[in-house]
Amino acid sequence: MTKKIVLSLMAVGLSAAAMAQVRVGIKGGLNMANITTTNSGAVDNSRVLPSFHIGAIADFPLSEIISFQPGVFYTGKGSKLERGDDSNVTGYFRSETNPRYIEVPLNFVGKIPVGGQTKLFLGVGPYAAFGVGGQNKYEFNSPLGEMTGESSIKWDDDTPFTDDDPNQGFDKYKRFDYGGNILAGVEFGNFLISAQYGLGLGKILSGSDNSSNDKSKNRVWAFSLGYLLGGNR
Template sequence: MKNFLLLAVLTVLGFANVNAQEIKFGAKGGLNFASVSGDTKGTDVVTAFNFGVMSEIPISEKFSFQPEVMYSGQGYSFNDNTVALSYLNVPLMAKYYVIKGLSVEAGPQIGFLLSAKNEKINVKDSFKTVDLGVNFGVGYKLDNGLNFGARYNLGLTDINNVENSSSKVKNGVFQLSVGYFFF
C-alpha cells in the first residue's frame, strides 16, 4: 500500500510542469450496481451509491490524467440477505478524448474497506481491507463543467478473508455518475 501511495504522489508531482490554470477540480456522484464473482453461486446485484472528488490534469490535447477519491457502496445479495461493503476508492484514470467532450478511460484503482455489514451485523473481519482493481469506462464533458460517466470496476484481488475458506471472491461494480468541474 505504501508503494502504491508513493507511486500516486510521484505521478501527480510528475505533472507539476502542467499549467496550473488548466487543472480542473470537481465533484461527482451516482449509482453503483455491484456484485461479486468467483467461487460464488446465487449472488445478486445490489444498488448503492458513489460520491467523491476528482481532478483532471491535461497532458496533451487528447490525453488527461484524472485522479479521484471516492466513497463507493458495494456488496452483493444472496437468499434475500444483503452484504453491504463500503469502500474508499482511489482510481487513477487515464483519459483519451476521441472527439471534443467524449473520452474513453482506463486505469488502476485501490480500495480501502471502511465497513462490511450483513443485515446490520459487522462482518468486516470476513473481508480483506484492501481491494485492487482496474476501471474501464466512457465519459462526456460539457463546456460548462458538467460531465457524465459510465464505468466498470473489475476487482483483481480476492476479498475473502474467512479462515479455512478456499473460496475466491472478487468485486465487480458498474457505475453511472454525474459530476461538475468547479474550476
C-alpha cells in the same frame, strides 16, 4: 549560464500553464455491485446490489486529448442473495452484504472533441480501496416463524505491505482491495456523465488467497454525474 536560466524559466512557465488548466470537482452516482461466484470470475446477475458512490476528482491535462484523472471516493460494493418468494408460506430467504470503501482511482482519459465544448471520452486505470464500514443483513421466514437481523462487517488487518495477517478470519473481509477501471462518457462544459466498470483483482474474503480461481472478487458498474470547476479545455 544565461541559457540554463532561460530554459529553467521556460520549464516553470510551461508547468504553471499546465497547472492553470487543472480542474477539480465532485462526482457521484449509482453503483450496481456484485461479487464473482465461479472459478472463471463470472457473476450471477440476480445478485446485483444497488449502492452509491460520492467523491472528488481532478483533471490534469497531459496533452490536448489526454488527461490524468485521480480521485477519492466513498463507495459501496457487495451483492445480495434471494431464495423463494416473500409471499410464499413454504419459505423465503434474503441476505445482502454491503461493504463500504474509500477508493482511489488513477484513470487516464482520452478525449475526442465533437463540437462546441462537448467531448466524448474513454479511460482506463487502476484503483486501490480500503474498507471502512458496511453491513450484513438477512431476512428469513418459514412456517416456523420469521427472523431478521444485521451486523457490521468485520475487517481484517491486511495491507499491501505485510506478508502475514494475524487478524484474518473466515467471518471477515480483507480490508484492502485493488483492481482496474474501464470508463466512457461525455463531457459538456463543466459537466460530465460517465459509465465505469470496476474489475476487482483481489479476493475479498479474509484468508482466501487461492490464486487458482477468480471467486469472491468485486465487480461494480458505476453510473456517474460530475461537475468540474475551471475552464473547459
